[in-house]
Amino acid sequence: xxxxxxxGNIPHKRHTQFRKPDGxxxxxxxxxxxxxxxxxxxxxxxxxxxxxxxxxxxxDVQPKIAxxxxxxxxxxxxxxxxxxxxxxxxxxPVLINEDLHIILAAPRKSMTDYFFKNxxxxxMIFIHKGSGVLKSGFGELKFxxxxxxxxxxxxxxxxxxxxxxNRLFIVxxxxxxxxxxxxxxxxxxxxxxxxxxxxxxxxxxxxxTKDEYGDFKILIKKQGLIYPYxxxxxxxxxxxxxxxHYPWAFSIHDFEPITGRLHQPPPVHQTFEGHNFxxxxxxxxKFDYHPLSIPAPYNxxxxxxxxxxxxxxxxxxxxxxxxxxxxxxxxxxxxxxPQPGTVEKSIGKEATDELAVMIDPFRPLKITEEAxxxxxxxxxxxxxx
Numbered sequence: 001x002x003x004x005x006x007x008g009n010i011p012h013k014r015h016t017q018f019r020k021p022d023g024x025x026x027x028x029x030x031x032x033x034x035x036x037x038x039x040x041x042x043x044x045x046x047x048x049x050x051x052x053x054x055x056x057x058x059x060d061v062q063p064k065i066a067x068x069x070x071x072x073x074x075x076x077x078x079x080x081x082x083x084x085x086x087x088x089x090x091x092x093p094v095l096i097n098e099d100l101h102i103i104l105a106a107p108r109k110s111m112t113d114y115f116f117k118n119x120x121x122x123x124m125i126f127i128h129k130g131s132g133v134l135k136s137g138f139g140e141l142k143f144x145x146x147x148x149x150x151x152x153x154x155x156x157x158x159x160x161x162x163x164x165x166n167r168l169f170i171v172x173x174x175x176x177x178x179x180x181x182x183x184x185x186x187x188x189x190x191x192x193x194x195x196x197x198x199x200x201x202x203x204x205x206x207x208x209t210k211d212e213y214g215d216f217k218i219l220i221k222k223q224g225l226i227y228p229y230x231x232x233x234x235x236x237x238x239x240x241x242x243x244x245h246y247p248w249a250f251s252i253h254d255f256e257p258i259t260g261r262l263h264q265p266p267p268v269h270q271t272f273e274g275h276n277f278x279x280x281x282x283x284x285x286k287f288d289y290h291p292l293s294i295p296a297p298y299n300x301x302x303x304x305x306x307x308x309x310x311x312x313x314x315x316x317x318x319x320x321x322x323x324x325x326x327x328x329x330x331x332x333x334x335x336x337x338p339q340p341g342t343v344e345k346s347i348g349k350e351a352t353d354e355l356a357v358m359i360d361p362f363r364p365l366k367i368t369e370e371a372x373x374x375x376x377x378x379x380x381x382x383x384x385x
Contacts, residue, residue: 002179002248003188003198007139007207008240014042031154031245033176039152041243043137046211047233053215056228061221063093063101067367071331075379076371078104078310078325079167085109087159088116088219088226091170094371095308095329097363099276102308102327103170104370110160114217115235117156121172121221124272124279125149126252126357128312128325130166134159137238138246139204146252146312146355148271150177152245156218156235167325169310169357175275182270195271200254204246210234252312252355257285262293266358280358284314286351296346299337305362306331314353319382328379329365340385 011018018026027048032040076094083106084090090107101121110132131144136157143149151157153176183194190197212234220227250271258268269280287295307330316322320339330336338346367375 002201002203002244004242004244005203005246006240006242007204008044008209008238010042010044010240010242018044020046026239031243033153033245038176039244041138041241041245043241044239045233046209046237046239047213049231049233049235049237051232052229053232054230056230058225058227060224061088061226062224063096064369065096065366066369066372069364070367071333073331073334073336073380073382074329074367074371075376075382076327076329077323077374077376078169078327079106079323080374081106081370083108083164087111092370093368094327094374095365096368097361097365099174099361099363100274100359101172102359102365103168103172104325104327105166105168105170107159107161107166107168108164111158114219115156115158117154117218117220118151118172119154119220119222120224121174122153122177122274123149123151124171124173124177125151126169126310128167128169130161130163130168132159132161132166134247134249135236136204136247137236138241139207141202141204141247141249143249148250148252149247150249150272151247152176155247157247171279171359173274173277177272177274177279180270180273180278195256195258195268196250196254200250202249204248207238207240208236209239210236212237252281252283252357255281255283257283259286260288261290262288263295263297264288266360269358276363277359277361280360282309282354282356282358284351284353284355287346287349294343294347295349295352296338296343299335301335302330302332302360304332305360306365307336308359308361308365310357310359312355312357314355316352316354316356329367331364336383339383 027045081104087107090105095102127147134141216231271281272279311326
């Protein structure tokens with residue numbers, strides 16, 4: 001999605017004969033979103049990607065809603081999500097609406113005996129703890145603490161972890177995830193004023209063509225169900241590809257904060273956007289330098305959107321007793337702001353080392369049964385002083 005890229009071997013012209021050394025044709029596939037009107041890539045398979053040997057019974061993974069409607073400041077202790085050996089079983093949706101699902105995951109084991117394909121959503125996987133490699137037909141992406149992994153819908157992938165202590169903050173987006181248009185010029189290049197540039201974006205490397213027959217289990221997610229498929233050829237049999245549709249990575253540590261004399265509003269922290277929501281990155285930065293500035297954020301009312309903040313690391317000047325992996329949900333309709341005493345305490349401070357991911361959805365979020373298990377029920381009282 002960020003820019004055009006190609007890897008491996010591809011023919012000079014699209015939709016033309018491209019043959020193996022033995023004279024057999026490679027199998028061309030167009031992978032696209034929003035029909036033929038949005039970004040796409042052309043991939044070239046060693047074998048046609050259509051050889052299905054067996055279908056299993058689909059099973060339901062739709063989140064169970066605990067609160068359809070609510071108007072209460074809410075806090076979830078994300079690191080209280082139970083660890084699971086299996087990657088997919090570890091994914092626990094906690095906040096959802098019609099545009100996105102916010103998911104916490106703590107997988108112990110790598111994906112070794114199956115592949116996963118999300119056919120209903122783009123995925124943004126933020127790596128809070130852990131490291132490893134995201135593998136797909138497009139190549140490999142190494143990841144570590146602070147990385148955003150951006151996986152477009154329809155991508156078959158596997159994740160290999162380096163150890164068993166992994167914490168992931170995941171967004172499933174039912175619209176394509178984009179770099180904000182305000183950062184791009186007319187030809188799609190990141191402009192000088194943007195908080196990151198193309199040099200910060202990592203694309204898949206080390207393309208390895210898997211020319212293999214066998215029984216390859218691919219779990220495909222569609223409309224809240226997982227469909228078990230057994231394919232007869234390895235899904236990573238790409239000999240080459242080109243286009244704009246592929247997984248990529250960006251580190252939150254490469255986000256360059258925008259600061260000013262007075263307190264800057266959340267849109268300066270915007271990193272990505274989907275339909276009806278934005279993703280922001282709060283990173284270590286200098287505070288405002290007006291002689292009478294107040295570094296702590298002012299009270300504000302989210303009239304048109306909920307606000308979700310996922311705390312990653314560091315100290316937060318506006319809140320006390322923040323812990324890693326905590327999620328706060330401030331629903332649209334009621335104000336929130338710094339806790340008592342934090343405003344005066346912030347005056348004179350020159351910088352913050354906070355690290356957090358924020359999601360602002362423009363439709364109300366629903367709270368799941370998984371979220372209730374890790375809720376701090378007294379959070380709404382934290383402004384009493």
